[in-house]
Amino acid sequence: MEQVANIFGSHALRRFDYAAATRAGPPALAQLDEDVLAAIDQHGFAVIEHAVPAASCDRVVAEMRPFLDATPHGLHGLGGTRRSGALVARSPASHEMIAHPAILQLVKSILGEQRLSGDAVHINGRSAKGEKGFRYPWHLHLTQVIDVGPGGGSEAMPHQLKMHRANGMWMHDFQDAALDPQLEVMWALTDFSAVNGATHVVLGSHREEPRGGTRSHREPTVQAVMPQGSALIWTGWAVHGAGVNASAERRIGMNINYALGFLVQEENQYLACPPHLARRLPVQMQRLIGYRQPAGALNYVAECQAPADSVLREDFDVLVPGAHGHAMDASIDGPAFAPTDEDAFQRKLERLASRKAQAIADDDLELALHLKNAISVLKRSPRL
Ligand SMILES: O=C(O)CCC(=O)C(=O)O
Numbered sequence: 001m002e003q004v005a006n007i008f009g010s011h012a013l014r015r016f017d018y019a020a021a022t023r024a025g026p027p028a029l030a031q032l033d034e035d036v037l038a039a040i041d042q043h044g045f046a047v048i049e050h051a052v053p054a055a056s057c058d059r060v061v062a063e064m065r066p067f068l069d070a071t072p073h074g075l076h077g078l079g080g081t082r083r084s085g086a087l088v089a090r091s092p093a094s095h096e097m098i099a100h101p102a103i104l105q106l107v108k109s110i111l112g113e114q115r116l117s118g119d120a121v122h123i124n125g126r127s128a129k130g131e132k133g134f135r136y137p138w139h140l141h142l143t144q145v146i147d148v149g150p151g152g153g154s155e156a157m158p159h160q161l162k163m164h165r166a167n168g169m170w171m172h173d174f175q176d177a178a179l180d181p182q183l184e185v186m187w188a189l190t191d192f193s194a195v196n197g198a199t200h201v202v203l204g205s206h207r208e209e210p211r212g213g214t215r216s217h218r219e220p221t222v223q224a225v226m227p228q229g230s231a232l233i234w235t236g237w238a239v240h241g242a243g244v245n246a247s248a249e250r251r252i253g254m255n256i257n258y259a260l261g262f263l264v265q266e267e268n269q270y271l272a273c274p275p276h277l278a279r280r281l282p283v284q285m286q287r288l289i290g291y292r293q294p295a296g297a298l299n300y301v302a303e304c305q306a307p308a309d310s311v312l313r314e315d316f317d318v319l320v321p322g323a324h325g326h327a328m329d330a331s332i333d334g335p336a337f338a339p340t341d342e343d344a345f346q347r348k349l350e351r352l353a354s355r356k357a358q359a360i361a362d363d364d365l366e367l368a369l370h371l372k373n374a375i376s377v378l379k380r381s382p383r384l
Pocket of ligand 1: 146161186197198199200240241242243253255
């Protein structure tokens with residue numbers, strides 16, 4: 001555990017062992033979730049070691065190898081570095097990390113429920129910590145392998161991206177908003193060492209006043225040295241920066257970030273994984289990358305359909321009139337259309353209502369909202 005004293009007090013980069021907690025069983029895993037959250041709240045950063053097996057990291061690197069090898073060094077302002085994204089589409093092995101349960105639990109706590117000190121969920125005039133029915137939606141924001149070669153970040157191959165806060169990217173200035181808009185994760189796909197350029201972090205910098213200040217950029221850093229298969233996690237308010245690779249090896253990290261579902265994504269996930277590829281993904285991954293309606297009137301397609309009821313359907317073609325698939329009601333829509341079958345209509349309403357009740361019981365409020373909208377659309381315009 002690396003300690004540092006700086007203008008934010010005395011801080012530590014705390015480490016947790018996911019493999020050990022998994023062996024110890026569910027209570028230990030639940031405790032790990034709480035402890036990592038508390039460490040991030042207190043210090044801005046935490047490391048989960050052995051979060052995935054080394055072999056999973058090797059598989060991601062192998063899947064991304066053709067894309068990395070075809071990418072010039074130095075794009076995006078990090079000298080000596082290759083960056084390559086679109087991991088959901090290109091690297092099936094990355095899904096284990098993108099949807100890692102411990103990470104998704106943190107995303108739910110920090111973004112969905114705004115559990116960190118000073119933050120709150122603000123909806124319709126009410127501010128509180130999140131709870132069932134009063135949570136923000138979130139989605140995947142960035143997937144990027146950061147492959148730093150020998151000399152990367154040195155004077156000969158300088159980084160333009162010095163110490164920084166990820167929340168500097170939003171056009172809106174969120175620093176007075178009592179809000180954590182994004183959470184970042186750096187996966188060590190190879191060992192991260194002090195020599196090969198492990199990420200530098202300024203512990204406690206997420207508490208700088210004002211939140212977007214720059215005093216922290218001059219404070220002493222700690223390097224997030226960690227074995228392959230570990231994850232360094234930090235809030236978008238915490239100051240960090242890439243190290244210099246003074247070794248003869250490549251330091252390969254994978255930056256996976258999450259953000260609130262009503263903010264635009266850093267890497268456009270629907271374009272990076274277009275519908276013909278997204279259709280083959282598990283539903284959880286489809287929804288994580290944004291093929292969903294995070295709230296009633298956000299992110300629908302064409303005739304107000306959820307992505308799952310439109311672009312993700314094999315037979316959907318946005319240029320085909322009636323591609324929404326709802327039958328027409330001759331009495332309302334005109335004589336050219338076949339009459340509705342009232343029994344079938346009632347059966348469909350009942351099916352939707354029962355799925356909605358199940359979604360509420362499962363605490364899947366997004367699905368429940370979607371079904372509520374589907375029922376109301378169906379009732380307003382009786383189509384099959
Ligand atoms: O590669 C790293 O260690 C950090 C990169 C980084 O800070 C960034 O891309 O924002």
